[in-house]
Amino acid sequence: MRSGNNVASADGSSLAERIRHEMDAFTPSEKRAAHLLLSHYPFAGLDTVAEFASRAGISAPSALRFVTRLGFSGFPEFQKHLREELEAQLLSPLAKASPGDKSHGAPALSSFAEAVIANLTATVENIAPTEFDAIVALLSDRRRHIHFTGGRFTGALARYAESHFRIVRSDVHFIESQPALWRDRMIEIGRKDVIVSYDIRRYQEDVIALSEAAAKQGATVVLLTDPWLSPIARVARHILPAHVTVPSNWDSSAGLMLLTEALVAAVTKHLWETAKPRMEAVERLRNPKS
Amino acid sequence: MRSGNNVASADGSSLAERIRHEMDAFTPSEKRAAHLLLSHYPFAGLDTVAEFASRAGISAPSALRFVTRLGFSGFPEFQKHLREELEAQLLSPLAKASPGDKSHGAPALSSFAEAVIANLTATVENIAPTEFDAIVALLSDRRRHIHFTGGRFTGALARYAESHFRIVRSDVHFIESQPALWRDRMIEIGRKDVIVSYDIRRYQEDVIALSEAAAKQGATVVLLTDPWLSPIARVARHILPAHVTVPSNWDSSAGLMLLTEALVAAVTKHLWETAKPRMEAVERLRNPKS
DNA sequence: CGAAAGCCGTATCAGAAATTTCAAGACAAT
DNA sequence: ATTGTCTTGAAATTTCTGATACGGCTTTCG
Numbered sequence: 001m002r003s004g005n006n007v008a009s010a011d012g013s014s015l016a017e018r019i020r021h022e023m024d025a026f027t028p029s030e031k032r033a034a035h036l037l038l039s040h041y042p043f044a045g046l047d048t049v050a051e052f053a054s055r056a057g058i059s060a061p062s063a064l065r066f067v068t069r070l071g072f073s074g075f076p077e078f079q080k081h082l083r084e085e086l087e088a089q090l091l092s093p094l095a096k097a098s099p100g101d102k103s104h105g106a107p108a109l110s111s112f113a114e115a116v117i118a119n120l121t122a123t124v125e126n127i128a129p130t131e132f133d134a135i136v137a138l139l140s141d142r143r144r145h146i147h148f149t150g151g152r153f154t155g156a157l158a159r160y161a162e163s164h165f166r167i168v169r170s171d172v173h174f175i176e177s178q179p180a181l182w183r184d185r186m187i188e189i190g191r192k193d194v195i196v197s198y199d200i201r202r203y204q205e206d207v208i209a210l211s212e213a214a215a216k217q218g219a220t221v222v223l224l225t226d227p228w229l230s231p232i233a234r235v236a237r238h239i240l241p242a243h244v245t246v247p248s249n250w251d252s253s254a255g256l257m258l259l260t261e262a263l264v265a266a267v268t269k270h271l272w273e274t275a276k277p278r279m280e281a282v283e284r285l286r287n288p289k290s
Numbered sequence: 291m292r293s294g295n296n297v298a299s300a301d302g303s304s305l306a307e308r309i310r311h312e313m314d315a316f317t318p319s320e321k322r323a324a325h326l327l328l329s330h331y332p333f334a335g336l337d338t339v340a341e342f343a344s345r346a347g348i349s350a351p352s353a354l355r356f357v358t359r360l361g362f363s364g365f366p367e368f369q370k371h372l373r374e375e376l377e378a379q380l381l382s383p384l385a386k387a388s389p390g391d392k393s394h395g396a397p398a399l400s401s402f403a404e405a406v407i408a409n410l411t412a413t414v415e416n417i418a419p420t421e422f423d424a425i426v427a428l429l430s431d432r433r434r435h436i437h438f439t440g441g442r443f444t445g446a447l448a449r450y451a452e453s454h455f456r457i458v459r460s461d462v463h464f465i466e467s468q469p470a471l472w473r474d475r476m477i478e479i480g481r482k483d484v485i486v487s488y489d490i491r492r493y494q495e496d497v498i499a500l501s502e503a504a505a506k507q508g509a510t511v512v513l514l515t516d517p518w519l520s521p522i523a524r525v526a527r528h529i530l531p532a533h534v535t536v537p538s539n540w541d542s543s544a545g546l547m548l549l550t551e552a553l554v555a556a557v558t559k560h561l562w563e564t565a566k567p568r569m570e571a572v573e574r575l576r577n578p579k580s
Numbered sequence: 581c582g583a584a585a586g587c588c589g590t591a592t593c594a595g596a597a598a599t600t601t602c603a604a605g606a607c608a609a610t
Numbered sequence: 611a612t613t614g615t616c617t618t619g620a621a622a623t624t625t626c627t628g629a630t631a632c633g634g635c636t637t638t639c640g
Contacts, residue, residue, distance in 0.1 A: 227329030248555035
């Protein structure tokens with residue numbers, strides 16, 4: 001495994017560039033392989049050796065010799081490199097897709113913002129509409145009680161959700177994730193309850209335990225998590241994954257915030273008939289006069 | 291939107307779309323596979339069955355059943371389809387990244403997301419770089435105590451900020467905005483303290499009062515608010531406004547979240563020498579073993 | 581012209597990957 | 611409780627792919 005060699009191009013340049021550069025040094029068969037690969041780069045290299053060789057009009061061993069000469073230990077490694085290159089290339093345009101970009105703002109801020117925006121886009125595109133709608137229906141069911149919970153950081157999001165839903169409808173609760181604080185409340189959780197759990201990586205034991213306990217009691221569990229899915233997924237009825245990776249030592253919860261706000265908006269609209277008077281009442285309580 | 295729509299998919303369009311559509315008909319294992327695939331679409335499906343299954347946390351046969359259910363005769367055919375789809379998509383850059391596209395996602399969700407993203411862009415573009423940097427410097431000053439506070443909804447953001455900064459540095463506090471809860475704490479607030487207040491429209495009396503009291507004691511006030519500026523602006527030393535308007539009965543705090551996370555990232559980087567051991571210590575406490 | 585060197589493809593093998601089988605477990609309905 | 615259905619993963623099986631050895635062929639150079 002001397003993978004430390006020069007296979008991975010340091011600059012953003014692709015393998016294709018190196019192939020063009022070394023083209024003269026190839027044998028005739030290798031040139032045929034190289035030309036095929038470049039003409040359909042990199043897809044031509046993604047099926048089997050036999051297929052690749054046949055399209056190039058050469059034999060399988062020649063194709064093997066070709067990739068070996070490029071510095072790969074074998075065909076699978078060659079394909080892996082192509083896939084990774086492709087993935088990187090496909091993802092970057094999204095981040096750079098801000099047109100009028102000469103944005104000022106601290107450089108740290110604007111590049112961070114780009115990453116967050118890319119996350120939001122990716123998050124929305126990967127949500128199943130039915131999943132989202134099903135959750136909206138669930139949270140709009142006034143016969144059910146709703147409980148929000150989350151971990152160290154995501155707990156704040158759970159609170160954020162709770163503080164909105166509390167106004168839109170009744171029977172909305174926030175549960176601290178520490179077992180000592182929910183053990184006794186668990187007796188009230190049953191088939192008609194909905195648990196909305198927030199949990200992203202460095203998944204938190206107590207949130208998992210809470211969700212599993214609630215599921216065991218027959219409650220419906222809704223999970224907001226990262227794309228790698230918290231273990232809570234095992235007991236969750238519905239899952240909304242959000243992308244969280246940003247250039248920071250921390251994960252970003254902006255995607256979870258987006259989903260939360262979208263849920264709040266949708267449920268508010270759905271329950272508008274009953275939500276409106278509630279919101280007005282709250283407004284009146286805050287401004288007793290005027 | 292009937293003209294100039296996508297030319298990419300002549301057949302049943304993207305497989306991803308179909309998966310989202312049939313999501314609720316899947317078994318739990320299939321859902322895990324589906325979520326993995328969608329979260330890294332389509333690259334997650336380009337490895338071997340074993341790899342794919344392992345990442346999804348299911349067994350190889352379950353992964354096989356998943357692709358079979360999608361209508362493919364086997365895994366290789368499934369992968370071939372993914373590759374072809376990818377190639378088609380890459381060849382027609384117009385097909386993707388079109389801003390106002392009729393993308394999937396619940397319509398409510400995607401239009402909501404578009405508004406949020408527009409807000410984030412506008413927010414970043416209107417931040418004065420010096421302002422952002424000055425705040426980072428302020429929060430990176432370890433001789434100062436930092437206090438976060440916020441209102442009904444924004445309080446959750448203040449907590450979110452606090453839970454991160456608490457790990458990055460010492461002397462970080464959260465203050466409840468109810469006067470009864472901060473009156474006595476005010477005697478400890480002085481010239482060396484920093485108050486970070488979150489307040490958006492329907493500006494909240496108690497947050498304003500708290501901020502003004504702190505300012506009167508000589509504390510430095512940092513304000514995160516909406517573009518119309520909370521009254522706190524009069525006593526604030528630094529202001530970061532975020533756009534909040536979305537198609538909903540509520541305002542969106544996603545911009546505030548973005549700014550918060552950007553501040554956390556910047557300060558963490560700035561204080562890395564001392565933040566790193568702190569973060570490691572926290573990690574060790576959470577995982578006493580391993 | 582002859583010989584050496586290198587290049588290429590056929591045939592074959594080893595091993596990995598996909599697929600099928602099957603039994604255990606979960607769940608719902610009765 | 612009990613049965614039947616559905617789901618799942620471990621293990622056995624099959625298929626197929628990537629890799630290699632070897633001999634023929636072409637090219638090159640003395």
